[in-house]
Amino acid sequence: xxxxxxxxxxxxxxxxxxxxxxxxxxxxxxxxxxxxxxxxxxxxxxxxxxxxxxxxxxxxxxxxxxxxxxxxxxxxxxxxxxxxxxxxxxxxxxxxxxxxxxxxxxxxxxxxxx
Amino acid sequence: xxxxxxxxxxxxxxxxxxxxxxxxxxxxxxxxxxxxxxxxxxxxxxxxxxxxxxxxxxxxxxxxxxxxxxxxxxxxxxxxxxxxxxxxxxxxxxxxxxxxxxxxxxxxxxxxxxxxx
Numbered sequence: 001x002x003x004x005x006x007x008x009x010x011x012x013x014x015x016x017x018x019x020x021x022x023x024x025x026x027x028x029x030x031x032x033x034x035x036x037x038x039x040x041x042x043x044x045x046x047x048x049x050x051x052x053x054x055x056x057x058x059x060x061x062x063x064x065x066x067x068x069x070x071x072x073x074x075x076x077x078x079x080x081x082x083x084x085x086x087x088x089x090x091x092x093x094x095x096x097x098x099x100x101x102x103x104x105x106x107x108x109x110x111x112x113x114x
Numbered sequence: 115x116x117x118x119x120x121x122x123x124x125x126x127x128x129x130x131x132x133x134x135x136x137x138x139x140x141x142x143x144x145x146x147x148x149x150x151x152x153x154x155x156x157x158x159x160x161x162x163x164x165x166x167x168x169x170x171x172x173x174x175x176x177x178x179x180x181x182x183x184x185x186x187x188x189x190x191x192x193x194x195x196x197x198x199x200x201x202x203x204x205x206x207x208x209x210x211x212x213x214x215x216x217x218x219x220x221x222x223x224x225x226x227x228x229x230x231x
Contacts, residue, residue: 004157006157009155040123040223040224041223042118042204042221042222042223042224043158043204043206043219043221044221045218045219048218058218088155090157090158092158102148102160102163103160103219104160105150105157105158105159106157107156107157108155108156108157110155
């Protein structure tokens with residue numbers, strides 16, 4: 001079955017540590033996105049990538065980094081510079097073709113800083 | 115820049131009653147609009163989308179939404195609520211101004227729907 005997988009589902013981090021969240025898709029989509037979700041704030045865009053080896057900052061990129069070395073993978077690193085990293089992180093992908101194409105979401109990773 | 119406002123962070127209905135979730139948007143050009151549903155600790159699932167075709171859009175699970183340009187609204191409705199509809203619902207807008215195609219969405223704050231037996 002085609003889809004988007006995120007791992008791990010739950011992640012705990014000590015303050016000062018970097019952690020990497022995995023996002024893999026087998027939908028053959030060109031574009032991939034990372035969102036952060038906090039209660040009552042909807043989803044906010046962290047980074048996005050339209051094609052391999054290219055990515056752009058979203059609205060809240062500070063304290064995060066990404067890479068896009070393969071079409072199917074778009075890992076997100078939450079660095080120690082992110083002051084409030086506890087949140088639910090969602091990855092999405094979309095075929096880059098048309099305006100009407102839909103973003104499809106993974107199941108999410110819940111990150112908790114101890 | 116586009117924005118989305120969902121009126122009411124929590125909506126409670128009885129099973130079998132009408133569901134109405136409100137969404138108003140702000141956009142400099144005709145937008146594309148989406149409704150997503152999220153069940154606890156899961157990702158988002160597309161319910162329906164408006165992309166400048168018919169103004170009344172039908173989605174999955176009996177939901178529909180009507181695009182009203184004069185009111186800048188895209189409210190989500192379902193005639194009869196079911197217990198399984200309890201979830202959080204997000205309205206989102208994609209602004210197609212400038213020919214960009216990376217698919218950036220701006221989300222509302224979300225509305226939690228509770229269904230009582």
